[in-house]
Amino acid sequence: MIRKVYPAKDLCSHCGLCDTRYITYVKESCAFLHQHVAELEEKTHGRSRNLLSEDELYFGVFKKMLVARKRQPIAGAQWTGIVSSLAIAMLESGLVEGVVCVQSSKRDRFSPQPVIAKTREEVLSARVNKPTLSPNLSVLDAVERSGMKKLLFIGVGCQVEALRSVQDRIGLEKLYVLGTPCVDNVTRAGLQKFLETTSSSPETVVYYEFMQDFRVHFKHDDSVINGPGRKWEEIVPFFALDTKELKDVFAPSCLSCFDYVNSLADIVVGYMGAPFGWQWLVARNDAGLEMLEIARKFCDLEETPVASRGDRRNAVQQSITAYDRALTLPRWIAEFLAVIIDRIGPKGLEYARFSIDSHFTRNYLYVRRRHPEKLETHVPEYAKRIVAQYRLPEN
Ligand code: FAD
Ligand code: SF4
Structure with a gap:
């Protein structure tokens, strides 16, 4: 059920929890009503982060941090597709029965459509970022109804904080959480303004990322081709962004978020601690190490230290x-x-x-x-x- 007003009001990130029966627990679960990262770190990882270690102060509790990329990237993935291929490996090896991930709605490539994927094709259809607030937790009622016992959840920090708060109530025997970092997310209307203010061809953008070279990289669809068979890449330096116009574009939830690195996931796959073109992996606990081993075995990774x-x-x-x-x-x-x-x-x-x-x-x-x-x-x-x-x- 989609509501008009959500309990966190303007700070709501539309994580999806309140579209389910778990809204009953919103007061103690919502990342914006009851920030309790340290308590959940203790519950999930066995301890909260060591504030005296610079690495943990910044990146949270972890057992292993490394840089990797797929030797054969998945076409159309956000980076090299480690997230999608790890999810497929976990599904096909029987470790989980379903994967919560987010596809695009049929009408609009940037409107999120959370699903419980049960096949390789369904996971692959969720590849690439939907750079808009996504109600990933809205499928929790369906997870419970399905009777599924082993689940992989892919999501960002605010979704994971709420999920960790209610996970013991879903009837799962095993939950794995594959997180990505997340920052500066937007509503669909905010995304339109960002694209129109920043890209010279907003209607053909299929992908963008704020990258480690201090530039935003946009990829466009086949209607804008720069050379035979090449998708057009448009590059805009961070310092050229129209800050005045863009100040109000980011969602209030993201302007008040302090869990950029997804502290409560078992493993995090991002890019920002890695050289250009590589991905950054942070395994936080034993489940994260188990997932890292699966990625090493099945995802054809090339690795290098941080x-x-x-x-x-x-x-x-x-x-x-x-x-x-x-x-x-x-x-x-x-x-x-x-x-x-x-x-x-x-x-x-x-x-x-x-x-x-x-x-x-x-x-x-x-x-x-x-x-x-x-x-x-x-x-x-x-x-x-x-x-x-x-x-x-x-x-
Ligand atoms: P793919 O194989 O392409 O899979 C992407 C996965 O992301 C899919 O499984 C899909 O279900 C999930 N997904 C897509 N959109 C959303 C969404 N809106 N909410 C929840 N899940 C979603 N990494 C950094 O290091 N620094 C950043 O600043 C940063 N900002 C990000 C901002 C947003 C809004 C998002 C969604 C991700 C961000 N990331 C960031 C993560 C990074 O962009 C890649 O998603 C990550 O490295 C995985 O790449 P991949 O090629 O392995 O993913
Ligand atoms: Fe509910 Fe999630 Fe919004 Fe909080 S952020 S009010 S838990 S939908």
């Missing part, structure tokens, strides 16, 4: 002021800056810390200004420590 280079701090401090004043640079200066920062700027884990610092400081200011009454309880201790490294505007 690395870190550079110092992000000055760039973050400058980005706070630039974002706050909504500064946008002329295109040629933005392009020049992207080249320089890409050459000498933060790389690997330091790039991931750059991205976390920039988003946490921005979001801390957002919550302080829009919801000051929530600041103390909504911002987790690890995020307060990260934000405290920087000078923020007084008001």
